[in-house]
Amino acid sequence: MNKLRRSLLLLLLVLAWALAPLLLSRHLIDLFVFAGLFTIGGLGVGLLLGQCGIVNLAQALFYGIGAYSSAYVTVQLGLPSLTGFLAGMLASALIAIAVGWPVLRLTGFFLALATLALSLIGNVLFFEWDWLTGGTLGIGGIPKLSIFGFAFDTPERVYYLVWPIAILVLLLADNLVRGRPGLAMRAMRDAAPAAEVLGVDMHRLKTAMFVICAMLGSLAGSLFAHYVSYISVQSFTVERSIAFLLIPVVAGSASVWGIIAGALFVTFIPELLSGFGDIHQVLFGLALVLVVTLLPDGLIGGADRLAQLLKRRMA
Amino acid sequence: MALQACRSLIALAPTALLSLYPLPALAQTTASREPIKLGAVISATGAIAGVGLPEREGILLAQKTLNARGGVNGQPIEILIEDDASSPDVAVSKVNALVHSHKVKALIGTSGIAQTVAVGGITAPLKLTQIAFSGLGPAVERERTCVFHITPSQELNARALLSYVRDMKASKVGVLHDSGYGQVVWNSMKDLAGEFGVTWSQVEKFEIAATDLTTQAAKVRASAPEAVIVISTSPMPFRNARQVRLTAPIISVHGTATYDYVKAMGDAADNIIHAEFLIAEDPLPHQREFVDLFQKEHGRLPKHFEAAGWDAVMSLAQALKTAGPDAANEALCSAMRRPYQGVMAKFDFSAPDMGGLTLASFNYSKLVKGKFTRLDYSAAK
Structure with missing residues (x-):
């Protein structure tokens, strides 16, 4: 019965997702596209935070590398979009290995500060290397993504592209977390000495996860560049890294699928609050405090508790 | 542990946001x-x-x-x-x-x-x-x-600054610019030196969020410029230029010609020349x-x-x-x-x-005790 109910719920969700572009305004679809992008980028940060206990504040760096790679490869070199995606992910992976190998020996606040420094350095380089990034002026004229001649040139089309990609990477991440690597990660997070005794190569595992996180950030960045057709350094600041970190924190960091809820929260709540005028950023800060105070397990934990409460009442 | 740390940081968010809130x-x-x-x-x-x-x-x-x-x-x-x-x-x-x-x-x-x-x-x-x-x-x-x-456009901004520098008969010019807006204007300005008969005595770039530019200002001062062009969206270069006793006339872009900037510059604002548009103390008809x-x-x-x-x-x-x-x-x-x-x-x-x-669109002002005073100068002459 439970299985049937779940299948029905899933079917309804898929149906709602598929029909959304036909029913919602273009602006809302636009926001859903951004939520999809944040799901992909936030998933990397969520895996590090929820499974490995690593606070990563450098995701904007990899998001930027992906975006600039796609922009440079398509606009300056005139190569196909796919090349930009691959170049971005390769560059991000290499940088993540080179930087992550020494940095991931740190733990706790020191590691968080090190990743914050990475994000800051990245932002300064995006500014300074204006021959590559366009600096303040940015890079315009990035072509819309086209696959086998089909152009993803409207928010509706990009919506149907971004979300399947987001679901695919979530499925892969879910598979990873449920397997042996996930077990090793959680052991490393909850009892590092015990994990070490059991033969978990923690440093290697941390670096591997950091590389996966970087590649997801890069993938999101490339999709973003092709969607908005214009990128500039303002899109890859430390604030963006913080937004990526908020996604798993708000959702409940241990939940892979909860990343979607976190991404929807950081995309839609500021938009809803913007109706209150200039105070919207303060209200968003208050909303975050309310979520982390009242829902210590995040939105997903809160929803679980509510479901259990309702179940008990009904029984 | 890490999650707890994140939550603690987020709990501080409203205070930080309130302090930034305009x-x-x-x-x-x-x-x-x-x-x-x-x-x-x-x-x-x-x-x-x-x-x-x-x-x-x-x-x-x-x-x-x-x-x-x-x-x-x-x-x-x-x-x-x-x-x-x-x-x-x-x-x-x-x-x-x-x-x-x-x-x-x-x-x-x-x-x-x-x-x-x-x-x-x-x-x-x-x-x-x-x-x-x-x-x-x-x-x-x-x-x-x-x-x-x-x-x-940035090129017109650059020309407006260089016109004034040329007409005040300064040929050795120092430049302090930030890596954001300043870099954009500088990119348009650097190749105009020959046309306006000036040479760059020292060009110093600083990070857009920098809070201390004393070193850069000192380098510009050491190059003994006859005029200094500051292109930035921060009041810091003006303050630091005065701190290192840079006495050459400072000319800046319209972006910093606001009362908020003048307030932030403090005493350093005096005598700064702006190529700008509206001098409300002495408006045009x-x-x-x-x-x-x-x-x-x-x-x-x-x-x-x-x-x-x-x-x-x-x-x-x-x-x-x-x-x-x-x-x-x-x-x-x-x-x-x-x-x-x-x-x-x-x-x-x-x-x-x-x-x-x-160029004729620009008005030129000099800051005197926090007020913009119109200069009898037109770049279109």
Whole structure:
């Protein structure tokens, strides 16, 4: 019965997702596209935070590398979009290995500060290397993504592209977390000495996860560049890294699928609050405090508790 | 443990946000019968809120004044103002909403170059009239002929500064510029040295968020310049230049010619020369009405960012009067393409840079005890 109910719920969700572009305004679809992008980028940060206990504040760096790679490869070199995606992910992976190998020996606040420094350095380089990034002026004229001649040139089309990609990477991440690597990660997070005794190569595992996180950030960045057709350094600041970190924190960091809820929260709540005028950023800060105070397990934990409460009442 | 640390950090967020929070502005629209809906996207929060907030004041005053005078051919205007939080991504999202959901007739804004280039990708294919508060930027903007620019291009800014330097007979020039806006202007300026007969004694670039530029200022001073050009969106270079006793005249761009910047510069503001547009202490005849209205409304003097907001609305209203409130996008865009005498300057929206500002558009001022005093100088002489 439970299985049937779940299948029905899933079917309804898929149906709602598929029909959304036909029913919602273009602006809302636009926001859903951004939520999809944040799901992909936030998933990397969520895996590090929820499974490995690593606070990563450098995701904007990899998001930027992906975006600039796609922009440079398509606009300056005139190569196909796919090349930009691959170049971005390769560059991000290499940088993540080179930087992550020494940095991931740190733990706790020191590691968080090190990743914050990475994000800051990245932002300064995006500014300074204006021959590559366009600096303040940015890079315009990035072509819309086209696959086998089909152009993803409207928010509706990009919506149907971004979300399947987001679901695919979530499925892969879910598979990873449920397997042996996930077990090793959680052991490393909850009892590092015990994990070490059991033969978990923690440093290697941390670096591997950091590389996966970087590649997801890069993938999101490339999709973003092709969607908005214009990128500039303002899109890859430390604030963006913080937004990526908020996604798993708000959702409940241990939940892979909860990343979607976190991404929807950081995309839609500021938009809803913007109706209150200039105070919207303060209200968003208050909303975050309310979520982390009242829902210590995040939105997903809160929803679980509510479901259990309702179940008990009904029984 | 890590999650707990994140939650603790987030708990501090409101305090941090409150400290960054600019003074609140009032809500934006005037409800009237069948108004003509216009959209505006400005940066009221974030890094360039110092530019966006005065622009909004100018927009609101223009809306109020215009509607009090009967609107456009008897029809009031309603301006839906959105804040892009100084982010091009948010600007894209806001413009999509204004254009596709609210069906605005035209767009005013955005405040920054990056935002303007980003949202131009939405307005240009629709031929929707957009009046941007940034000057003509990268090459792609030349093709966007319905995106009009109400502030000068970076090259014109550079020429306005160098004209003054040349005419004050300075040939050795030091430059202090930041890595953001400053870099953009410097890119346009560096190759103009020969044309204006100057040489660069020392050029120092600093990180946009730098809080101490003493080293860079000292290097510029050591090069013994006859004049120093400062291009930045920060008051810090001015303070540091005075701290290292840099006595050469300092000339700066219009972006720092605001009372907020002057306040932040403190004593260092004295004698700084600006190539700017509105010297409200001594306005030109065509600027007086706006200065009086603004002073009556807000009890203080405006600068050119407020005037830019006013000019954007008023020039658009004139085009709406010509084309009619129901005109198609292309017709309204065509109606915009003509000369317009604004408060800030005389524009020619039919010019290749979609703004038509020239060296003659600039006014030059010198700061004396926190007040802008008009200099008897015109770059067009």
